[in-house]
Amino acid sequence: MIENLDLGMVNWARAQFALTAMYHWIFVPLTLGITWIIAFYHSIYVKTGNEEWKRLTKFWMKLFGVNFAIGVATGIIMEFEFGTNWSNYSWMVGDIFGAPLAIEGIFAFFLEATFFAVMFFGWNRVSKGFHLFSTWMVAVGSNLSAVWILVANAWMQHPVGQAFNPDTARFEMQNFAEVAFSPYAINKFTHATSSSMLMAAFFVISISSWYLLRGRHIVMAKRSIVVAATLGLLASVFTIFNGDESAYEIAQVQPMKLAAFEGLYEGQTNAGLVAIGLINRDKKVYDQQEPFIGFNVHIPGLLSLMANRSFGSFVPGMKDLVYGNAEHNILGAVQKMERGKKAVASLDAYKQAKKADDKAAADVHLASFNEYKEFLGYGYLNKPEEAVPPVALSFNAFHVMVILGSLFPLIFLGYLYFSYKGNLAEKKWLLGLGTITYLLGIMASQAGWIVAEVGRQPWSIQDLLPTTIARTNLTASTVQTTFFMFLALFTLLLIAEISIMVKQINIGPEEN
Amino acid sequence: MNGPPEHRPPLLLRIYQFYRDGFRQMTVGRTLWKIIFIKLFIMFAVLKFFFFPDFLATTFSTDAQRADHVIDQLTQSAQGYTNPVKGERL
Numbered sequence: 001m002i003e004n005l006d007l008g009m010v011n012w013a014r015a016q017f018a019l020t021a022m023y024h025w026i027f028v029p030l031t032l033g034i035t036w037i038i039a040f041y042h043s044i045y046v047k048t049g050n051e052e053w054k055r056l057t058k059f060w061m062k063l064f065g066v067n068f069a070i071g072v073a074t075g076i077i078m079e080f081e082f083g084t085n086w087s088n089y090s091w092m093v094g095d096i097f098g099a100p101l102a103i104e105g106i107f108a109f110f111l112e113a114t115f116f117a118v119m120f121f122g123w124n125r126v127s128k129g130f131h132l133f134s135t136w137m138v139a140v141g142s143n144l145s146a147v148w149i150l151v152a153n154a155w156m157q158h159p160v161g162q163a164f165n166p167d168t169a170r171f172e173m174q175n176f177a178e179v180a181f182s183p184y185a186i187n188k189f190t191h192a193t194s195s196s197m198l199m200a201a202f203f204v205i206s207i208s209s210w211y212l213l214r215g216r217h218i219v220m221a222k223r224s225i226v227v228a229a230t231l232g233l234l235a236s237v238f239t240i241f242n243g244d245e246s247a248y249e250i251a252q253v254q255p256m257k258l259a260a261f262e263g264l265y266e267g268q269t270n271a272g273l274v275a276i277g278l279i280n281r282d283k284k285v286y287d288q289q290e291p292f293i294g295f296n297v298h299i300p301g302l303l304s305l306m307a308n309r310s311f312g313s314f315v316p317g318m319k320d321l322v323y324g325n326a327e328h329n330i331l332g333a334v335q336k337m338e339r340g341k342k343a344v345a346s347l348d349a350y351k352q353a354k355k356a357d358d359k360a361a362a363d364v365h366l367a368s369f370n371e372y373k374e375f376l377g378y379g380y381l382n383k384p385e386e387a388v389p390p391v392a393l394s395f396n397a398f399h400v401m402v403i404l405g406s407l408f409p410l411i412f413l414g415y416l417y418f419s420y421k422g423n424l425a426e427k428k429w430l431l432g433l434g435t436i437t438y439l440l441g442i443m444a445s446q447a448g449w450i451v452a453e454v455g456r457q458p459w460s461i462q463d464l465l466p467t468t469i470a471r472t473n474l475t476a477s478t479v480q481t482t483f484f485m486f487l488a489l490f491t492l493l494l495i496a497e498i499s500i501m502v503k504q505i506n507i508g509p510e511e512n
Numbered sequence: 513m514n515g516p517p518e519h520r521p522p523l524l525l526r527i528y529q530f531y532r533d534g535f536r537q538m539t540v541g542r543t544l545w546k547i548i549f550i551k552l553f554i555m556f557a558v559l560k561f562f563f564f565p566d567f568l569a570t571t572f573s574t575d576a577q578r579a580d581h582v583i584d585q586l587t588q589s590a591q592g593y594t595n596p597v598k599g600e601r602l
Contacts, residue, residue: 062540069544073552080559083566091568091582120541121534168575169582341589348587380589469585472567482563489554496547504540 008476010468013085016483018453020077022446023490027071029445032146032193033200033235034064035139040227042135046128056220058123059509060204065120066504070497075149077486085479089460089470095172096155096162096179100148111141143193150192154185156461157452158253164373164464166347166366167354171461184253187246194239195448198408199441201232205415207505209434212425217508226419233412240405244306250455251307254462256321257455260389261398262303263291264317267325271315272298273306274399281392285318285385318391322384333384336463340379343372377464386466389457397450404444411437 038060045053082090118126118134126134155162161178162171173179205228208221251258258264263279264271277296283289301311308315316330324332346369353362381387411433418424424431456462460470521529538545568578 065541066544069541069548072548073555076555077559080555080564083569084564087567088582088585091578117531117534121530121537125530125533166583168579169586170579344587344589347583351583351587474567482559485559485563493547493551500540500543 009474009479010471012476012479012483013081013471013474014467016085016479016486017078017081019483019486019490020074020081021453022449023486023494024071024074024078025446025449026442026494027067027074028146029192029196029199029441030067030203031064031071032143032196033198034060034067034203035135035142036197037200037204037228037231038064039132039136039139040231041224042132044227046132052219052223054123055509056224059220060224061120062504063203063207063501066497066500070493070500074490074493085472085474086460086470087472089465092170092465092470093152093156093461095170097152100151100180104145104148107141108145111137111145115141146192147189150189151180151185153452154182154188155179156459157188157456158182158184158249159461159464160184164376166350166369171464183245184249187242187249190242191239191246191448194235194242195405195445197235198232198239198412199438199445201228201235201412202408202437202441204228205232205411205434206436206438209431209437210505211508213428213431213435218425220509222419222424225415225424229412229415229419233409233416236405236408236412240409243402243405247306248309251315254456255307255316256318256387257389257394257451258307259316259318259321260391261394261451261455263391263395264303264315265291265319267314267317267320267328267330269304269314270301270312271303271307272300273302274395275299276399276403279392279395283391285322285388318388322387333378333381333387336375336378336387337381337384339372339375340377340381342379343369343376344379346372347376374463377459377461377466377469380466380469381458386458389455394451394455397447397454401444401447401451404440404447408437408441408444 038057041053041057041060044050045057115134115137118131119138122131122134159171160182161173161175163174164170165172179185204224208224208228211217211221247258262271262274263277265283265285274292275297277298278293280289280291280293283291303315304313305311307313314328316325316328320328320330320332322333324330324335346365350362350365350369353359353365378387414427414430415424415434418427418430458466458468460467520526535541568581572578572581
């Protein structure tokens with residue numbers, strides 16, 4: 001089947017979705033994270049009554065407003081793309097995603113229309129207590145409104161609590177709690193929100209460091225840094241811990257993704273984690289080339305510990321997962337394809353029997369389909385090697401994320417240490433580094449999503465629906481046109497945001 | 513001696529005034545609202561309308577037809593199948 005499809009369209013549709021999602025994700029983490037930081041600033045103002053804290057709170061609120069305004073509704077474009085480019089997928093998951101995403105839309109609207117307005121317009125208009133409550137509610141509500149989209153994404157990576165209905169061609173929700181509270185979903189939510197907090201902390205630190213280097217707004221910058229660095233340190237340590245928990249979940253439900261982002265072709269016991277290495281882009285799962293070019297440094301046993309919580313345990317490599325490994329009782333894509341093709345054939349036979357009104361035959365074929373349905377997606381692969389995601393991109397993105405993520409707590413610690421010593425303004429090297437930390441945060445965050453989404457290829461829904469079947473039959477040129485339109489629109493919007501943001505940063509906080 | 517009782521406008525009026533005054537006092541917010549409206553116009557009146565039709569909604573009339581189409585897509589590797597052309601209503 002796949003050879004008859006226009007793969008160019010699939011790749012263009014994927015590129016368009018990636019462009020939209022990555023652009024959207026420039027704004028979302030800052031919104032999620034900075035609302036907490038602003039809530040802390042606002043709380044300190046209400047507690048101390050010190051006008052400097054009010055001025056500081058209003059300044060960061062203004063920058064948050066710029067980010068929010070430019071970013072708002074950019075996510076809606078993804079919904080357009082679902083209906084046009086990914087119609088099969090949209091239809092199949094409608095029962096799982098429809099209600100939660102609608103609730104999220106309504107919830108976000110009412111939240112933004114009430115508490116958001118009170119937060120911005122409420123100075124001297126409502127009581128201090130209600131004003132502060134509204135600021136906290138914006139933080140709580142913004143983060144809660146991210147829950148369902150992250151639950152939906154987690155479900156695609158680990159589709160629990162569902163059953164496929166062969167009459168309607170839909171995945172139907174069987175257990176809401178299993179979907180909403182799957183460990184994968186919880187890890188995804190905590191990882192996304194805590195990493196957003198650290199990104200927002202870097203946003204504050206970048207701008208405040210620039211002020212300190214310029215000798216402007218020194219008191220405000222120092223105060224902003226102390227709160228942001230404290231929250232950022234907590235968030236960065238938490239992000240490392242729940243990132244480790246995410247890796248454990250991935251090892252259990254998406255072992256191919258884990259093997260790809262570690263460049264692990266041959267399964268190993270006591271498998272080491274690659275600390276640094278240059279992946280061989282030309283290597284294929286079936287050839288004998290070396291996976292790394294030149295030197296690479298492994299930390300012995302750490303990958304086994306991460307994947308199975310045991311140093312000596314076996315971590316399957318891509319070859320094991322493609323061709324199978326009887327010794328370790330691992331079913332390969334080769335065997336799964338046989339079962340998947342039986343599932344597809346049974347589904348087809350069931351459909352024909354229903355059309356012929358042959359109930360007895362339909363029951364037999366349905367039973368056969370149910371026996372093999374967990375391998376349905378493999379029935380659409382032509383070669384077992386298609387089950388391997390792009391290894392080099394997954395590996396590089398994962399290591400960029402991990403290396404930067406490991407560096408982040410040290411940067412926050414450095415800021416806190418010199419703030420405590422009272423000589424932060426003299427540490428030009430740290431302030432220089434600080435001005436680019438927000439960019440580093442964006443890089444790590446985007447790399448994380450590349451690991452999550454490229455690493456799960458070829459699947460739209462893990463093991464059940466490959467991207468080649470999830471799509472609509474359109475020509476590549478149709479998608480190319482809108483891809484470049486989005487590129488132009490997003491570039492203009494980004495220029496607008498950066499211009500307004502830079503102007504506001506230059507102006508600085510309002511004078512008392 | 514008590515003064516005249518303070519007149520407090522009704523709640524709905526106060527909410528309206530709160531929003532009205534808030535919007536009036538905006539500075540950078542005015543530019544941001546313009547950007548938001550231009551963006552929403554481009555998204556919904558141009559992109560959605562001309563470039564992003566919902567394929568299943570515009571090609572098929574009923575949910576049963578949509579389900580049949582998707583099932584056909586899922587099973588076409590097991591049989592000969594011709595896809596409907598985009599825009600052809602069944």
